[in-house]
Amino acid sequence: MALETRFHVLAVDDSLIDRMLIERLLKTSSFNVTTVDSATKALKFLGLVEDELRTFETSVASEIHQDVDVNLIITDYCMPGMTGYDLLRKIKESKSLKNIPVVIMSSENVPSRINRCLEEGAEEFFLKPVQQADVNKLKPHLMKSRNKGDQDQEQEQDQHFHNKRKDMEAISSPNKTRLKCSS
Amino acid sequence: MDRNQSRRQVAAMKQSLFDQGLLDEQFIQLEELQDDANPNFVEEIVTLHYRDSSRLITSIEQALKERNPLDFNKLDTLMHQFKGSSSSIGAKKVKAECNLFREYCRAGSAEGCMRSFQQLKREYAALRKKLEAYFQLARQAGPQETACRSK
Numbered sequence: 001m002a003l004e005t006r007f008h009v010l011a012v013d014d015s016l017i018d019r020m021l022i023e024r025l026l027k028t029s030s031f032n033v034t035t036v037d038s039a040t041k042a043l044k045f046l047g048l049v050e051d052e053l054r055t056f057e058t059s060v061a062s063e064i065h066q067d068v069d070v071n072l073i074i075t076d077y078c079m080p081g082m083t084g085y086d087l088l089r090k091i092k093e094s095k096s097l098k099n100i101p102v103v104i105m106s107s108e109n110v111p112s113r114i115n116r117c118l119e120e121g122a123e124e125f126f127l128k129p130v131q132q133a134d135v136n137k138l139k140p141h142l143m144k145s146r147n148k149g150d151q152d153q154e155q156e157q158d159q160h161f162h163n164k165r166k167d168m169e170a171i172s173s174p175n176k177t178r179l180k181c182s183s
Numbered sequence: 184m185d186r187n188q189s190r191r192q193v194a195a196m197k198q199s200l201f202d203q204g205l206l207d208e209q210f211i212q213l214e215e216l217q218d219d220a221n222p223n224f225v226e227e228i229v230t231l232h233y234r235d236s237s238r239l240i241t242s243i244e245q246a247l248k249e250r251n252p253l254d255f256n257k258l259d260t261l262m263h264q265f266k267g268s269s270s271s272i273g274a275k276k277v278k279a280e281c282n283l284f285r286e287y288c289r290a291g292s293a294e295g296c297m298r299s300f301q302q303l304k305r306e307y308a309a310l311r312k313k314l315e316a317y318f319q320l321a322r323q324a325g326p327q328e329t330a331c332r333s334k
Contacts, residue, residue: 018271020231107270131209131212
């Protein structure tokens with residue numbers, strides 16, 4: 001058996017029961033697990049901080065240090081405040097985090113929602129309640145991104161400062177006020 | 184009581200919960216997550232569900248009192264949480280009642296919501312009573328009973 005460190009999964013869900021369930025499912029598959037109860041806490045954990053001073057219309061996540069090693073993020077879609085979809089977007093917009101695979105969970109089977117998440121870069125969309133069979137699908141995504149990460153790292157370090165300014169200008173999130181999770 | 188007899192009783196009780204349509208496959212999924220290191224996983228998660236449910240029932244009751252007009256969005260959001268919690272433990276019938284309630288919310292039917300909520304509370308209370316009896320019996324029968332497979 002390969003002597004690799006265990007994969008570390010960050011699970012985000014506002015429901016305590018669902019956090020308990022996903023944690024158990026992930027641990028059964030030998031993942032290290034961190035659970036948080038909101039997207040905001042997830043971003044904090046990942047080292048992203050909302051920088052609302054940049055523009056008055058949109059907020060741009062600026063990156064401080066990142067000293068946690070997260071290999072996959074699995075998040076509920078419908079959460080109060082920042083939704084799983086918003087979290088997904090922020091992660092994909094982030095230079096340092098965009099290669100981390102993100103999986104969305106939802107109790108609602110809404111095709112347009114599923115498509116939107118997949119288009120935004122989610123690797124998988126799991127219908128709740130999440131089951132062992134779903135979690136078994138995660139390893140391939142993790143293996144893939146572990147290999148990709150090693151290759152990309154060297155290139156990225158050279159490009160980093162040159163691209164950062166370009167990325168900042170390109171990021172724009174439309175102002176969305178969501179009272180509840182509708183598709 | 185003889186150990187084997189106890190275990191048969193527990194199995195029969197569980198089967199009856201399935202036969203009555205009160206529980207679904209998700210409950211079995213929970214049992215499969217139980218092992219020697221986590222011997223009480225199912226009961227722990229179901230206990231959390233009771234806590235969630237009590238809180239949500241109170242909130243929904245409160246919201247139903249705030250009429251003229253009813254805040255259907257709020258009710259739907261609360262029921263969405265209730266449904267999620269019920270679904271996660273495999274509470275089949277309760278989940279179905281949650282869905283019905285939400286349909287009434289979307290239709291803007293106050294009457295429908297009230298009726299459906301009364302039914303939901305009945306279903307929830309019935310399930311809870313049966314599950315409490317089930318876990319009590321399972322505990323008496325011995326630790327191997329609730330796990331479907333040992334890891």
